Amino acid sequence: KKYGVNELRKMYLDFFESKGHLVMKSFSLVPQNDKSLLLINAGMAPLKPYFTGAEIPPRRRVATCQKCIRTGDIENVGKTARHGTFFEMLGNFSFGDYFKHEAINWSWEFLTEVVGLDPERLYPSVYVDDDEAFDIWNKEVGIAPERIFRFGKEDNFWEHGAGPCGPCSEIYYDRGEKYGCGKPGCTVGCDCDRYMEIWNNVFTQFENDGNGNYTTLKNKNIDTGMGLERLASVVQDVDSIFDVDTVCALRNHVCKMAGKVYQENYKDDVSIRLITDHIRSATFMISDGIMPTNEGRGYVLRRLIRRAARHGKLLGIEGKFLADLSATVIEGSKDGYPELEEKKEFIFNVLNNEENQFNKTIDQGLRILNDLEEDLKAKGEKTLGGADAFKLYDTYGFPMDLTKEILEEKGYEIDEAGFQAEMDAQRKRARESREVTNYMGADATVYDQIDVSVTTEFTGYTTLKDESEI
Ligand code: ATP
Numbered sequence: 001k002k003y004g005v006n007e008l009r010k011m012y013l014d015f016f017e018s019k020g021h022l023v024m025k026s027f028s029l030v031p032q033n034d035k036s037l038l039l040i041n042a043g044m045a046p047l048k049p050y051f052t053g054a055e056i057p058p059r060r061r062v063a064t065c066q067k068c069i070r071t072g073d074i075e076n077v078g079k080t081a082r083h084g085t086f087f088e089m090l091g092n093f094s095f096g097d098y099f100k101h102e103a104i105n106w107s108w109e110f111l112t113e114v115v116g117l118d119p120e121r122l123y124p125s126v127y128v129d130d131d132e133a134f135d136i137w138n139k140e141v142g143i144a145p146e147r148i149f150r151f152g153k154e155d156n157f158w159e160h161g162a163g164p165c166g167p168c169s170e171i172y173y174d175r176g177e178k179y180g181c182g183k184p185g186c187t188v189g190c191d192c193d194r195y196m197e198i199w200n201n202v203f204t205q206f207e208n209d210g211n212g213n214y215t216t217l218k219n220k221n222i223d224t225g226m227g228l229e230r231l232a233s234v235v236q237d238v239d240s241i242f243d244v245d246t247v248c249a250l251r252n253h254v255c256k257m258a259g260k261v262y263q264e265n266y267k268d269d270v271s272i273r274l275i276t277d278h279i280r281s282a283t284f285m286i287s288d289g290i291m292p293t294n295e296g297r298g299y300v301l302r303r304l305i306r307r308a309a310r311h312g313k314l315l316g317i318e319g320k321f322l323a324d325l326s327a328t329v330i331e332g333s334k335d336g337y338p339e340l341e342e343k344k345e346f347i348f349n350v351l352n353n354e355e356n357q358f359n360k361t362i363d364q365g366l367r368i369l370n371d372l373e374e375d376l377k378a379k380g381e382k383t384l385g386g387a388d389a390f391k392l393y394d395t396y397g398f399p400m401d402l403t404k405e406i407l408e409e410k411g412y413e414i415d416e417a418g419f420q421a422e423m424d425a426q427r428k429r430a431r432e433s434r435e436v437t438n439y440m441g442a443d444a445t446v447y448d449q450i451d452v453s454v455t456t457e458f459t460g461y462t463t464l465k466d467e468s469e470i
């Protein structure tokens with residue numbers, strides 16, 4: 001049966017409630033008392049104090065559906081079937097209570113009996129040395145040994161510096177040949193979208209003293225995470241997380257605004273999916289009180305909004321459009337997140353302001369660039385200096401690729417090495433000025449990752465120029 005996203009969320013939480021879990025509502029996207037993390041990126045992140053023992057959990061079994069942001073996946077968004085910067089993570093957790101036996105058997109029961117996925121399409125993986133997990137899958141669940149994949153540390157061992165860590169067991173779903181990369185040896189673990197990873201079960205059973213010495217933890221924990229949109233995409237048998245019921249309504253709205261038909265043109269599709277994703281992230285971030293600014297979380301939000309706005313221009317959408325899309329996000333997700341409906345007007349205002357400001361930035365940047373061109377012409381030069389290009393980008397927020405596009409049209413070029421040197425120096429300064437800890441999922445590289453997003457290819461200058469002249 002093709003359950004909807006909102007149904008699946010409830011089915012999961014109800015199932016784990018029936019297994020003695022306390023269902024807690026999603027925590028804010030803003031980490032509390034945790035300087036190592038800019039934004040919540042997994043169900044376990046807000047529960048760290050319960051894992052480390054710093055706080056006593058309300059119950060030793062907890063289940064959540066946690067809103068998550070992963071800026072590290074931004075370059076994948078729109079291109080793979082399975083990555084969003086925003087997604088919901090279903091998770092069941094044991095704080096020194098049940099362990100592998102229950103976690104594995106329940107995950108199987110949920111997927112095959114409650115949701116009704118075809119067991120023949122599901123493949124578990126285990127950490128190469130984890131015979132205990134292998135045996136549970138093989139002897140208890142009854143999966144043939146050749147269907148259980150053993151992967152090494154980089155894939156199946158969860159660890160962040162010193163502290164609790166342990167092997168994982170992930171569950172993959174074979175979506176069929178048509179989604180495969182076709183390369184020889186394409187199987188479970190291949191990075192293409194055929195075998196989609198849907199669930200990660202982490203067994204935190206060791207303590208790393210920071211020097212690679214592992215001791216067994218007295219209190220073993222379970223931490224699991226399953227992307228709700230990924231689960232829905234396999235249940236609904238659709239192409240990607242952008243085609244599941246709630247997200248699809250939003251995607252259709254983007255297409256309608258742009259006057260585009262989905263799946264007619266790959267480049268347009270990437271922009272459509274990117275806008276769909278980024279407006280979800282932005283809507284949820286604003287509902288959690290994050291405002292667009294020039295640093296930290298606010299900077300991430302600003303980049304996401306502007307990136308969406310820019311791709312809207314690429315698609316030929318005229319005028320402000322993000323608040324309208326946000327209304328569709330809220331409509332689709334208010335079931336699970338009532339705060340969206342409550343803060344609706346506020347969210348629209350923030351989006352409208354930021355979009356106005358972005359449009360002004362574009363106008364201003366075009367004027368400055370024009371002056372720089374005049375200078376070059378007067379001096380008889382053909383190359384814009386790296387420092388000037390960087391200033392336009394960094395101080396005035398003008399997208400770099402746009403600068404390049406405009407200049408190239410007129411026969412100029414940019415000193416790209418010089419630009420890159422300025423960029424590197426800037427990143428170094430930024431890195432030095434912020435607190436960097438590497439404790440359980442630190443995400444301090446977020447600035448670098450998000451910066452990349454504004455330097456990606458741009459081809460819609462004409463559309464954009466028309467827009468900014470209005
Ligand atoms: P992948 O290898 O596909 O990038 P991952 O191994 O990075 O996924 P985990 O860190 O194990 O993902 O997170 C647990 C689960 O959360 C994944 O199994 C997946 O279902 C979901 N998930 C992770 N990243 C994303 C994302 N960017 N968008 C949607 N769902 C995600």
Ligand code: MG
């Ligand atoms: Mg990943």
Ligand code: MG
Binds near residue numbers: 197
């Ligand atoms: Mg993975």
Ligand code: MG
Binds near residue numbers: 197
């Ligand atoms: Mg994983």
